[in-house]
Amino acid sequence: ARFYRNVLRVVFGMGVLIAFLGIAQRFTWNGKILWLFVPHDWSAPLLTDTPRASGPFVNSDHFANYLAMMLPLALGGFVSRSVFIAPGQRAASRLVFGASLVLLLMGLLLSLSRGGWGGAVLGVVLLIWFLPAERRQRLLGADRRQTARILLSVTAVGLLAALSFIGQSGRNQVDRRLEQTVMDDTSL
Secondary structure (H helix, E strand, O other): OOHHHHHHHHHHHHHHHHHHHHHHHHOOOOOOOOOOEEOOOOOOOOOOOOOOOOOOOOOHHHHHHHHHHHHHEEEEEEEEOOOOOOOOOHHHHHHHHHHHHHHHHHHHHHHHHHHHHHHHHHHHHHHHHHHOHHHHHHHHHOOHHHHHHHHHHHHHHHHHHHHHHHHHHHHHHHHHHHHHHOOOOOOO
């Protein structure tokens, strides 16, 4: 159990680090990947005024999909009683997982990737759907409906916190991206 807990912590820690890099890169963009590298197919640093968050990925959609895979881990770690959290570390771990959940949601929003947003929603729904009843009762102390309410409310609060932290320019970008999706005449 300790080995699995440590593996999950390392995987999750890398996801949080990549989310942090993506957010920092978006707000301190100098036209280079990770502030140092200009890809060979770019003639010069790409100096756009409002770039999409991409972290160490060149493609923002890949960045968003990676974060979408980490989101169910953060959500599970936040609401779980035992999977990630060793006995005696529950309060501190919940704080870390809660902050990480907000950080992952911020990175997802700033990536402006509609596919990443859809993947994150799908990941949360699948987490709710596939959590076995006997494990759900032991981990969360709740039945399926209560589990869905808990996970969806934690996600909603995290999303509201992420929207408040990304600032007005980030919210405007997300709004424009959603408007493009709804108002465009192109089909899926």
